Amino acid sequence: KNEVEQSPQNLTAQEGEFITINCSYSVGISALHWLQQHPGGGIVSLFMLSSGKKKHGRLIATINIQEKHSSLHITASHPRDSAVYICADANSGGSNYKLTFGKGTLLTVNP
């Protein structure tokens, strides 16, 4: 059974700090998704990656296929980054790909 584990579960930071959220998965994946859930509940997709590193603004996502591990980094964190960050892996369930989600990391950035 595929499992996706995130750490830490909760993270509190001061504005400007460098943030790292970790994600480990148990089964080989086709792609790893990082998602952001705002306090109101809406979810947006941040990254999809299967190797190396991707960068978008202050957000960086990396993945190590051999170690089955991915990290999401936020540089120069800001209070507006406060949200739940969720990783999910896309695995083939026959002919279709389904997402298995981690439980999320609640990030609070204080001014």
Next chain:
Amino acid sequence: DGGITQSPKYLFRKEGQNVTLSCEQNLNHDAMYWYRQDPGQGLRLIYYSQIVNDFQKGDIAEGYSVSREKKESFPLTVTSAQKNPTAFYLCASSIWLAGPYNEQFFGPGTRLTVL
């Protein structure tokens, strides 16, 4: 504006009643999904649909039913058979189902509370 809408945002129902959650998208996506989110747990897939008039059970389909009569709409009915219906329900859509890079677009969610 293209997107996914869910209604209502908050829903209260009495135990033993069926209730239907609405999900509409104008993104012209073929695939649509329903997820359930509980505190301390990851999103779990209830049902998904690849095309009109076709849908498949996800990991936790018991006590739920869906229909897909139109490409834009994928309503979810929470029946009285669902033992623990109180949860946050999210609808999503993607261009197609197959492929690991199909980005899913999520609606704002409906919070269902059973009284």
